[in-house]
Amino acid sequence: MSQATDTVSEPRGQGGRWSRALQFLxxxxxxALALVLIVIFFSLTAPYFATTENFLKIFVQIAINTVLASxxxxxxxxxxxxxxxxxxxxxxxxxxxxxMTNPDIPVVLSVPLALLGxxxxxxxxxxxxxxxxxxxxxxxxxxxxxxxxxxxxxARVVSxxxxxxxxxxxxxxxxxxxxxxxxxxxxxxxxAVIAIGWFILRFTVFGRFIFAIGTNEEAVRLSGHSPxxxxxxxFTISGLTAGTAAMVYLLRLxxxxxxxxxxxxxxxxxxxxxxxxxxSGGKGSIIGTLVGACILQVLSTGLQLxxxxxxxxxxxxxxxIVLAVILDSYRDRFLRTLETx
Amino acid sequence: xxxxxDPGRIESRQxxxxxxxxxxxxxxxxxxxxxxxxxxxxxxxxxxxLEIERGEAHVLxxxxxxxxxxxxxxxxxxxxxxxxxxxxxxxxxxPRAPTDAYxxxxxxxxxELNLLSHLTVAENLLFESLPQRHGIVxxxxxxxxxxxxxxQVGLDISPTTPVERLGVxxxxxxxxxxxxxxxxxxxxxxxxxxxxxxxxxxRLFGILKRLKANQVTVIYISHRLHEIYEVGDRVTxxxxxxxxxxxxxxxxxxxxxxxxxxxxxxxxxxxxxxxxQVGAEILRVEGLRRSASxxxxxxxxxxxxxxxxxxxxxxxxxxxxxAVFGADPSFAGRVLVDGTEVVIRSPxxxxxxxxxxxxxxxxxxxLMLGLSCVENITITDLAKVSHLGLLHRSAxxxxxxxxxxxxxxxxxxxxxxxxxxxxxxxxxxxxxxWLFRGAMVLICDEPTRGxxxxxxxxxxxxxxxxxxxxxxxVVVSSDLPELIGICHRIVVFARGRIVGEMKRPEFDxxxxxxxxxxxxxxxPSH
Numbered sequence: 001m002s003q004a005t006d007t008v009s010e011p012r013g014q015g016g017r018w019s020r021a022l023q024f025l026x027x028x029x030x031x032a033l034a035l036v037l038i039v040i041f042f043s044l045t046a047p048y049f050a051t052t053e054n055f056l057k058i059f060v061q062i063a064i065n066t067v068l069a070s071x072x073x074x075x076x077x078x079x080x081x082x083x084x085x086x087x088x089x090x091x092x093x094x095x096x097x098x099x100m101t102n103p104d105i106p107v108v109l110s111v112p113l114a115l116l117g118x119x120x121x122x123x124x125x126x127x128x129x130x131x132x133x134x135x136x137x138x139x140x141x142x143x144x145x146x147x148x149x150x151x152x153x154x155a156r157v158v159s160x161x162x163x164x165x166x167x168x169x170x171x172x173x174x175x176x177x178x179x180x181x182x183x184x185x186x187x188x189x190x191x192a193v194i195a196i197g198w199f200i201l202r203f204t205v206f207g208r209f210i211f212a213i214g215t216n217e218e219a220v221r222l223s224g225h226s227p228x229x230x231x232x233x234x235f236t237i238s239g240l241t242a243g244t245a246a247m248v249y250l251l252r253l254x255x256x257x258x259x260x261x262x263x264x265x266x267x268x269x270x271x272x273x274x275x276x277x278x279x280s281g282g283k284g285s286i287i288g289t290l291v292g293a294c295i296l297q298v299l300s301t302g303l304q305l306x307x308x309x310x311x312x313x314x315x316x317x318x319x320x321i322v323l324a325v326i327l328d329s330y331r332d333r334f335l336r337t338l339e340t341x
Numbered sequence: 342x343x344x345x346x347d348p349g350r351i352e353s354r355q356x357x358x359x360x361x362x363x364x365x366x367x368x369x370x371x372x373x374x375x376x377x378x379x380x381x382x383x384x385x386x387x388x389x390x391l392e393i394e395r396g397e398a399h400v401l402x403x404x405x406x407x408x409x410x411x412x413x414x415x416x417x418x419x420x421x422x423x424x425x426x427x428x429x430x431x432x433x434x435x436p437r438a439p440t441d442a443y444x445x446x447x448x449x450x451x452x453e454l455n456l457l458s459h460l461t462v463a464e465n466l467l468f469e470s471l472p473q474r475h476g477i478v479x480x481x482x483x484x485x486x487x488x489x490x491x492x493q494v495g496l497d498i499s500p501t502t503p504v505e506r507l508g509v510x511x512x513x514x515x516x517x518x519x520x521x522x523x524x525x526x527x528x529x530x531x532x533x534x535x536x537x538x539x540x541x542x543x544r545l546f547g548i549l550k551r552l553k554a555n556q557v558t559v560i561y562i563s564h565r566l567h568e569i570y571e572v573g574d575r576v577t578x579x580x581x582x583x584x585x586x587x588x589x590x591x592x593x594x595x596x597x598x599x600x601x602x603x604x605x606x607x608x609x610x611x612x613x614x615x616x617x618q619v620g621a622e623i624l625r626v627e628g629l630r631r632s633a634s635x636x637x638x639x640x641x642x643x644x645x646x647x648x649x650x651x652x653x654x655x656x657x658x659x660x661x662x663x664a665v666f667g668a669d670p671s672f673a674g675r676v677l678v679d680g681t682e683v684v685i686r687s688p689x690x691x692x693x694x695x696x697x698x699x700x701x702x703x704x705x706x707x708l709m710l711g712l713s714c715v716e717n718i719t720i721t722d723l724a725k726v727s728h729l730g731l732l733h734r735s736a737x738x739x740x741x742x743x744x745x746x747x748x749x750x751x752x753x754x755x756x757x758x759x760x761x762x763x764x765x766x767x768x769x770x771x772x773x774x775w776l777f778r779g780a781m782v783l784i785c786d787e788p789t790r791g792x793x794x795x796x797x798x799x800x801x802x803x804x805x806x807x808x809x810x811x812x813x814x815v816v817v818s819s820d821l822p823e824l825i826g827i828c829h830r831i832v833v834f835a836r837g838r839i840v841g842e843m844k845r846p847e848f849d850x851x852x853x854x855x856x857x858x859x860x861x862x863x864x865p866s867h
Binding site (some may be wrong): 203204205206207208209211212215216218219220221222223224225226282283336 | 666668687688689691692693697698700705706707708709710711712716720721723724727730731732734760761774778
């Protein structure tokens with residue numbers, strides 16, 4: 001904040017301390033506040049919600065979606081969308097499982113190789129998405145819809161349309177490890193991915209370009225930069241996180257399956273949107289995405305504990321997604337009036 | 342064939358016939374009394390009182406920004422007047438939306454085309470009253486009627502052609518045909534001939550004459566002063582949002598019209614600064630052609646020099662500057678920076694060589710409105726404030742702060758989003774971002790558009806300081822007094838080429854305007 005004071009300025013209505021506090025609450029802490037409220041609500045009303053086992057369960061369930069959604073955040077921030085992450089994840093689980101179950105490779109080698117295989121496959125799929133979008137100026141919706149099908153088909157071909165089991169025991173054990181009594185390793189992996197994403201978006205030139213392109217791609221172009229490489233990189237990152245999510249999937253469920261990840265892309269998009277990232281790009285945060293993923297899972301678990309059946313749950317969650325976006329638009333309008341007042 | 346079709350008889354299913362309320366046949370069809378319109382910071386129209394006679398062709402003239410478009414948009418129901426009364430056809434007329442204008446019998450053919458490009462010509466022509474039965478479109482009937490309309494404007498195309506396959510001139514004629522399709526009482530044409538060839542123009546004039554014979558009133562806007570005599574009865578000249586005069590065209594010389602259009606006199610404030618030394622040539626554009634069919638354009642800028650670019654909107658001034666900057670592709674030509682030939686294929690190349698473009702459309706092309714002041718400034722050269730891809734925040738902030746101070750950008754903090762900035766401050770942020778990149782040649786397209794007077798002076802001063810520091814500056818502007826006030830040289834664009842150039846002591850608003858309107862040019866044959 002020290003820089004703010006040394007600008008020459010004629011302060012033009014920033015509002016008072018209250019207004020600024022309100023701005024912070026609305027802009028930066030709004031979603032987190034919503035999460036806290038939901039958690040408190042369920043803790044007070046739903047039996048067994050506020051138990052270690054339950055939180056542990058939530059942390060386990062949240063990991064895959066969080067990793068997928070972190071990469072998705074990059075793509076959505078540039079104004080694109082990636083529908084292919086679910087089936088890219090499936091392809092990657094198959095690749096990873098095949099490497100790990102290959103009897104010719106020792107475990108010490110096979111696990112890192114599998115990690116490399118997963119991330120490489122994912123990144124390649126993501127790069128192809130981005131390249132096609134940019135080279136032929138095709139909307140990412142279409143391109144990644146194509147990739148969704150292609151990766152899914154590739155997963156079937158590679159796996160011979162069967163699930164692959166028998167992952168090495170140390171790997172399975174690692175996936176089941178719980179640290180400090182409540183944090184499963186896979187959750188910590190997800191948090192690490194979020195942290196890396198946060199760092200990239202906040203502290204790197206690349207991150208700045210992601211926001212700039214999402215805000216006004218033409219202005220970036222006319223400022224003497226080619227948005228192309230940054231947009232392709234965003235898709236590559238999304239593919240990379242899909243590969244990482246595949247490893248998390250293998251750690252959690254211990255099978256590589258060509259039908260894994262069906263519909264995951266929609267959960268990932270929902271987490272990003274609930275987290276306050278704008279579908280038109282340029283506005284949002286990856287911490288918001290983590291919170292968004294938490295909200296989705298907490299709601300799901302809480303409703304279950306309430307005894308609301310699996311049939312009704314999607315209705316509530318669907319409504320929450322739409323509600324989040326409606327609230328977001330109000331928040332924007334409100335913030336704008338605060339800023340200009 | 343053509344003569345047998347009478348626009349007055351074309352049936353309209355769209356609106357129920359409105360009986361002219363109390364209008365006697367020789368009452369004016371349109372009467373404006375003290376009409377005005379304000380936009381934030383600008384008084385676009387002020388105290389317009391005007392009467393348009395039934396069945397006349399009334400020509401509306403004025404420089405860019407004189408208020409012609411605002412006036413038309415008021416009549417079309419796109420803008421709502423702030424003050425004044427309008428009577429149309431004997432009734433008070435207060436359109437709130439374009440449909441109100443249609444219903445009253447007013448049709449506008451806008452300069453920018455508004456057709457649905459994926460639909461066919463026939464569908465576009467009859468879009469508002471598709472021949473139908475029980476909701477099922479009667480295509481044969483639709484195409485038959487469309488053919489009739491097309492024949493009227495002399496367009497020899499099939500009514501089933503999708504509009505996107507038509508050329509600009511053909512599309513323009515379809516727009517006109519569409520306006521004819523409804524028996525409008527008042528037809529407003531905004532520069533209908535800008536894209537037409539002389540043969541098409543002749544045909545258009547034929548149509549207009551027939552319309553006049555049928556008591557249809559026409560308001561006609563054109564920048565081609567030679568042609569208005571063909572169709573016009575009377576002329577109204579606007580200047581700075583005010584009405585200068587309304588008089589019969591007969592006996593009025595083009596020179597007189599230009600004199601009436603010439604804007605306000607030059608204010609003392611932006612007096613030219615003599616102390617700045619003009620140095621060596623910094624930018625030279627030779628034989629630049631935007632496409633094979635356009636003439637080559639050449640001009641140059643020196644260090645410390647401000648070169649003005651005058652011309653009407655659409656004369657190729659903006660387009661040429663964008664091509665120089667690599668924002669749009671160019672077909673041929675050489676660009677020399679500091680005497681060395683450079684290849685510019687993209688804005689990236691241009692920026693590499695020290696060029697920059699301050700676009701006409703600040704908000705959509707110059708700025709990232711949702712981002713902060715500092716983010717907007719440093720985007721041009723993040724390498725300068727980063728190491729191994731990591732942003733060096735404090736360096737970034739202090740560099741931006743220094744520029745904010747230097748250019749006197751008024752903001753409580755460099756972290757404010759630029760969306761909330763005033764026009765003048767936004768423009769300064771754009772200048773700041775290019776200074777951050779170290780640009781040596783600034784091409785400024787309408788740098789003071791939409792900026793209030795005080796801030797304009799600041800921008801002029803800023804440009805002068807930049808010139809004094811040895812930069813070369815190009816200012817494209819529709820505001821002639823502005824150019825005359827600050828430039829060393831002015832080049833005039835018309836129809837995609839440079840039609841004149843003059844140096845400081847020879848500046849003459851009248852001459853520049855005449856050149857821009859091509860008074861001294863022989864009408865090029867098509």
